[in-house]
């Protein structure tokens with residue numbers, strides 16, 4: 047519920063940047079606070095479950111842990127608020143309200159000005175649903191594409207390209223000194239979740255008696271992800287008939303991680319080729335890799351090699367992939383002139 051002004055003398059509008067992600071959502075506030083949660087929202091299934099979990103609603107890791115007692119939602123599948131189900135819309139609303147509550151202090155009097163970053167291509171669909179979701183909590187809202195937020199945060203505003211490798215999507219955005227239009231952006235649906243599924247399939251095929259789930263597979267990936275030549279054998283413990291057993295997953299990890307490369311390369315080359323020929327060389331030397339998938343070992347080198355066939359190239363990986371979208375959105379929220387904002 048929107049808080050009414052209490053008429054306190056000091057009333058400060060809380061300015062925030064929010065990165066709504068498929069797997070993780072992050073918020074960065076002007077008061078210096080930063081928080082993130084896994085993008086899960088769960089409601090207790092019945093009154094027993096309500097008693098067990100002790101809360102009317104759970105978020106993030108806590109929701110995952112209690113998943114058996116909850117109706118669990120991951121409302122931003124593929125970065126879009128899933129259409130058709132009221133519960134997904136409600137889950138997004140609750141997630142945003144939760145994120146805001148995590149950074150709010152007593153001095154902030156309920157007024158929020160938010161820039162929300164969402165994946166590039168689903169931009170239009172999202173805007174309306176998002177406005178609905180945020181209107182209870184924010185008085186002014188601006189929705190931007192996530193790669194644009196990242197670009198703004200690292201000041202790559204002219205002749206640069208951001209590649210944001212997330213869970214649900216890889217988002218591309220070319221910056222050329224103005225607010226990017228739809229033509230400057232692309233979304234590809236094979237990203238981190240896809241790698242997880244591939245790895246799961248490969249492991250199931252090779253080790254039919256091993257007992258694992260998608261969550262374990264994702265953790266293997268996050269610890270050992272790489273592209274190209276392995277540093278050494280990768281071995282993990284997976285139970286077989288209840289007994290922890292060492293399994294070699296070196297080759298499976300490589301194949302799974304490399305499965306997203308063709309689409310990334312294709313979109314990168316295509317976006318650059320479409321750009322003004324005089325500036326293509328400059329863009330190739332100004333590519334920024336963001337998102338959790340930017341951590342895959344060897345990814346930046348691989349892309350650099352491919353692009354080098356076209357001319358000199360340089361790829362920078364953002365320092366803090368978890369918050370680079372939210373930080374950029376916050377920077378935008380602070381700088382954006384008034385007429386860009388939507389009053390809610």
Ligand SMILES: Nc1ncnc2c1ncn2[C@@H]1O[C@H](COP(=O)(O)OP(=O)(O)OP(=O)(O)O)[C@@H](O)[C@H]1O
Pocket residue numbers: 066067068069070071124125165211212213214215216237238239264267268269271336337338339341342343367368
């Ligand atoms: N070290 C790592 N190696 C490979 N993948 C990783 C690593 N760390 C995190 N990831 C993956 O990055 C993804 C999460 O990244 P990010 O938080 O940028 O995505 P998101 O914003 O939730 O998704 P999207 O942008 O698609 O909505 C997950 O698939 C996660 O498993």
Ligand SMILES: [Mg+2]
Pocket residue numbers: 065066067068192210212213337371
């Ligand atoms: Mg993201």
